[in-house]
Amino acid sequence: FSLCLYLISPLVPEMATQEVQLNETLSHLKTESDTLKTKLEEERAKLHDVELHQVAEKVDGLGQFVMKTRRTLKGHGNKVLCMDWCKDKRRIVSSSQDGKVIVWDAFTTNKEHAVTMPCTWVMACAYAPSGCAVACGGLDNKCSVYPLSLDKNENLAAKKKSVAMHTNYLSACSFTNSDMQILTSSGDGTCALWDVESGQLLQSFHGHAADVLCLDLAPSETGNTFVSGGCDKKANVWDMRSGQCIQSFETHESDINSVRYYPSGDAFASGSDDATCRLYDLRADREVAIYSKESIIFGVSSVDFSLSGRLLFGGYNDYTINVWDVLKGTRVSILFGHENRVSTLRVSPDGTAFCSGSWDHTLRV
Amino acid sequence: MTINTLAKGGWDREQMACFRKMEKVIVAMQDPDMGMKMRNQRLLITVIPHAMTGRDMIAWLIKKYSICEEEAVHLSGMLVRYGYIYPLKEPRSLVLRPDESPYRFQTPYFWTSTRWPASELDYAIYLAKKNIRKQGELMEYEKERYSLLHKRINHTWDFVVMQAREQLRASKQRRKADRIVLECQEQAYWLINRPPPGAHNVLDMGLERPNNFSARVTLVSDIITFIYIETCRRALGRNRVKSSICLEGFVKYSEQYQNHDPIMQGCLPSNPWISDDTAHWTMSSEIVPTPTRLRVERWSFSFMELLKDIMGMREFMLYLEKEFSAENLCFWQACEDIRHGESSRILEKVEDIYKNFLAPGAARWVNIDSKTMDKTLQGLRHPHRFVMDDAQMHIYFLMKKDSYPRYLKSDLYKNMLAKAIVPQETKKSVFPFMRRQRHSSPSPAQAVIQVTEEDGHAKGAGRAGTNSAAGSHV
Numbered sequence: 061f062s063l064c065l066y067l068i069s070p071l072v073p074e075m076a077t078q079e080v081q082l083n084e085t086l087s088h089l090k091t092e093s094d095t096l097k098t099k100l101e102e103e104r105a106k107l108h109d110v111e112l113h114q115v116a117e118k119v120d121g122l123g124q125f126v127m128k129t130r131r132t133l134k135g136h137g138n139k140v141l142c143m144d145w146c147k148d149k150r151r152i153v154s155s156s157q158d159g160k161v162i163v164w165d166a167f168t169t170n171k172e173h174a175v176t177m178p179c180t181w182v183m184a185c186a187y188a189p190s191g192c193a194v195a196c197g198g199l200d201n202k203c204s205v206y207p208l209s210l211d212k213n214e215n216l217a218a219k220k221k222s223v224a225m226h227t228n229y230l231s232a233c234s235f236t237n238s239d240m241q242i243l244t245s246s247g248d249g250t251c252a253l254w255d256v257e258s259g260q261l262l263q264s265f266h267g268h269a270a271d272v273l274c275l276d277l278a279p280s281e282t283g284n285t286f287v288s289g290g291c292d293k294k295a296n297v298w299d300m301r302s303g304q305c306i307q308s309f310e311t312h313e314s315d316i317n318s319v320r321y322y323p324s325g326d327a328f329a330s331g332s333d334d335a336t337c338r339l340y341d342l343r344a345d346r347e348v349a350i351y352s353k354e355s356i357i358f359g360v361s362s363v364d365f366s367l368s369g370r371l372l373f374g375g376y377n378d379y380t381i382n383v384w385d386v387l388k389g390t391r392v393s394i395l396f397g398h399e400n401r402v403s404t405l406r407v408s409p410d411g412t413a414f415c416s417g418s419w420d421h422t423l424r425v
Numbered sequence: 426m427t428i429n430t431l432a433k434g435g436w437d438r439e440q441m442a443c444f445r446k447m448e449k450v451i452v453a454m455q456d457p458d459m460g461m462k463m464r465n466q467r468l469l470i471t472v473i474p475h476a477m478t479g480r481d482m483i484a485w486l487i488k489k490y491s492i493c494e495e496e497a498v499h500l501s502g503m504l505v506r507y508g509y510i511y512p513l514k515e516p517r518s519l520v521l522r523p524d525e526s527p528y529r530f531q532t533p534y535f536w537t538s539t540r541w542p543a544s545e546l547d548y549a550i551y552l553a554k555k556n557i558r559k560q561g562e563l564m565e566y567e568k569e570r571y572s573l574l575h576k577r578i579n580h581t582w583d584f585v586v587m588q589a590r591e592q593l594r595a596s597k598q599r600r601k602a603d604r605i606v607l608e609c610q611e612q613a614y615w616l617i618n619r620p621p622p623g624a625h626n627v628l629d630m631g632l633e634r635p636n637n638f639s640a641r642v643t644l645v646s647d648i649i650t651f652i653y654i655e656t657c658r659r660a661l662g663r664n665r666v667k668s669s670i671c672l673e674g675f676v677k678y679s680e681q682y683q684n685h686d687p688i689m690q691g692c693l694p695s696n697p698w699i700s701d702d703t704a705h706w707t708m709s710s711e712i713v714p715t716p717t718r719l720r721v722e723r724w725s726f727s728f729m730e731l732l733k734d735i736m737g738m739r740e741f742m743l744y745l746e747k748e749f750s751a752e753n754l755c756f757w758q759a760c761e762d763i764r765h766g767e768s769s770r771i772l773e774k775v776e777d778i779y780k781n782f783l784a785p786g787a788a789r790w791v792n793i794d795s796k797t798m799d800k801t802l803q804g805l806r807h808p809h810r811f812v813m814d815d816a817q818m819h820i821y822f823l824m825k826k827d828s829y830p831r832y833l834k835s836d837l838y839k840n841m842l843a844k845a846i847v848p849q850e851t852k853k854s855v856f857p858f859m860r861r862q863r864h865s866s867p868s869p870a871q872a873v874i875q876v877t878e879e880d881g882h883a884k885g886a887g888r889a890g891t892n893s894a895a896g897s898h899v
Binding site: 089090092093096097099100103104106107108109110111112115116118119122127130131139146147148149150151165167168169170172181183190191192199207208209210229236237238240241249255256257258260262266267268269279280281296301304305306307308313314315322323324326327333334335341343344345346348353354355357358359366367368369370371377378379380386387394396399400407410411412413414419425 | 439442443446447450486490492493495496499500503625629631632646647648649650651652653654655656657658659660661663665666667668669670671672673674675676678679680681682683685686687688689692696697698699703705706709728729761764765766767768769810811814821863864865866868869870
């Protein structure tokens with residue numbers, strides 16, 4: 061990083077000439093970056109020989125879908141910001157603006173655990189793969205892990221473990237394949253991988269120019285990558301081992317609020333404030349589909365695929381959920397019911413249902 | 426009225442984009458050729474021109490955007506909520522009634538985006554006007570806010586009162602119809618920008634996202650640019666695949682998994698969320714005496730599907746034992762355990778792996794090519810989480826290319842498939858109003874406690890699985 065050392069030097073006032081050189085270097089950096097970007101776009105376009113909807117012409121269209129709310133979970137006192145499913149396919153954890161994190165058995169709608177965080181705006185929560193703990197964080201700039209105890213009298217907050225520390229709010233967190241590691245993204249522009257037991261930082265990921273809002277782990281065979289989306293309109297794919305950014309996509313016109321891998325791991329979808337969802341293919345290294353409609357004006361807060369990847373569900377800021385045919389690019393259905401923004405949306409692990417959380421204080425399955 | 430300059434920040438980006446889009450719709454609605462037809466509406470004894478009904482709006486939206494009625498109602502509802510259209514009857518209730526109720530377009534002067542954000546000073550002037558006009562008969566919450574403002578901006582209060590009086594005087598000189606319209610418009614504007622307590626606040630934007638590093642510290646932004654350049658360079662050297670091949674892959678994948686997608690095809694015997702019957706989950710739990718047919722079929726979709734499923738992995742292990750190559754799978758499991766396990770136990774686990782699988786003469790020696798073996802042994806001098814990665818990948822692909830396809834052709838697999846059950850579809854209940862009792866299930870947390878308390882006891886039902894290496898617990 062010798063270039064960076066050179067950049068730091070002009071803080072010494074007498075080096076006026078070096079400042080002039082510095083400005084030239086900076087502008088060179090910018091032009092080089094722009095040139096490379098254009099070159100990359102050209103390279104990507106070379107192999108783009110067909111559009112997704114053309115390939116999908118031979119596929120049967122989807123009929124009308126009737127999707128109803130099967131459960132409504134009431135109990136949060138303020139906006140629901142995030143939720144995650146347990147691997148047992150029926151339990152979920154949800155977090156809200158008032159600092160409460162609740163674990164529900166969504167099937168019976170019973171609350172099983174509740175934790176009050178010491179901060180408001182708990183924007184991220186995740187269920188551990190074992191089902192024995194949950195992680196959450198938000199304005200406290202940390203990610204904490206709470207082991208779930210069945211002793212009703214036990215104060216869950218007592219066993220809390222502080223794992224991640226950022227210099228700005230925590231926007232998303234996810235356990236990797238086990239309870240031992242957590243991946244986080246933050247308003248400080250970085251993502252980080254942490255060892256739960258020791259709280260040690262294992263790897264940090266720099267490359268976003270603004271707040272990172274979301275992340276998702278790849279379901280691939282070698283399981284070493286993840287994707288993140290941020291306020292800089294970029295979606296970056298990272299190598300977890302080296303910390304390097306392997307691929308970067310910038311086609312959205314506004315903040316990317318949600319990213320989610322296609323079930324095969326060969327692609328991922330993103331949802332943005334520009335009211336579109338987009339599909340990016342990792343092997344073709346480009347955007348391959350845009351899901352938008354003139355009548356859809358408000359931003360997408362959250363996206364997820366159905367089990368087969370044929371359907372893409374998007375939660376929007378106009379309180380609706382739009383269901384897209386991933387292959388044909390058309391909208392299959394629009395769901396109403398929430399009375400405020402849909403802030404989070406996840407399909408259950410076995411694909412039997414999906415859960416949406418909203419600023420109207422409720423969650424629906 | 427005072428006009429504020431736009432504040433910079435994340436809120437602005439999001440809000441402004443939405444406002445602009447809504448304004449596009451509004452402008453289209455007022456297009457002389459393709460827009461909506463307007464009429465005069467009677468309000469008590471005055472006639473208000475240029476009004477339309479809720480029903481007209483919905484019809485126009487349906488036609489223009491090819492959407493269904495429900496969506497058109499929702500969209501026009503949003504236009505009302507954001508103040509682009511206001512109701513003439515019951516002006517304090519900003520909802521869209523899909524009937525003959527009259528509505529009017531808000532003047533661009535009073536669009537939320539025009540004077541964003543709404544200023545305290547303007548609100549004070551508005552309340553002062555109202556106070557004078559209604560001779561002190563403001564609503565309760567308005568009275569509270571008025572006195573609060575009076576305290577907060579006391580230094581400019583004379584200006585506030587003067588402006589209020591001036592505006593009232595000017596409005597008296599207008600025609601009654603115009604005056605009523607202006608009052609309606611102004612009221613609608615403030616209902617949105619200063620909603621009454623308890624009312625839905627459409628302008629609630631949540632947390633501010635102000636961080637745009639390029640705007641702030643140039644040093645950080647240059648590092649980011651530098652990183653981006655590196656990423657681009659790397660990306661340029663990437664092998665790309667033709668779009669036609671990639672996209673075909675999606676079609677194939679969706680086709681293959683369609684029957685397994687409960688939301689698309691339903692699931693047998695029934696979707697628990699719809700029927701309240703958890704039979705589907707019971708039949709698909711981690712360990713069952715007889716797995717379902719769909720589940721066994723999935724094992725043939727990809728090697729990863731087989732390994733992801735505990736039962737699949739178990740069956741594959743049985744097969745490998747028959748072929749005397751079970752050490753490969755054991756090795757892979759042990760490597761996974763290192764990759765995803767506690768940092769503190771990496772050293773000990775690496776040593777175990779070396780002893781059992783890599784050392785010359787090891788009990789379960791795995792056959793890795795010499796190049797990978799050398800590299801791995803080198804890496805063992807300074808063991809870390811990923812030191813086994815190359816070896817693990819080598820063995821993984823070995824199994825995938827060789828043992829896995831043979832397993833799928835084997836009798837072991839074929840028998841599994843043959844005796845797999847296909848659950849009967851549960852017909853919808855004869856008495857649809859009778860709700861089944863929804864039974865709770867043991868919490869995964871509880872199951873683990875059982876295991877630790879009762880040594881050697883079988884795992885509880887519904888317990889979530891982790892990548893467990895041979896014999897190790899969470």
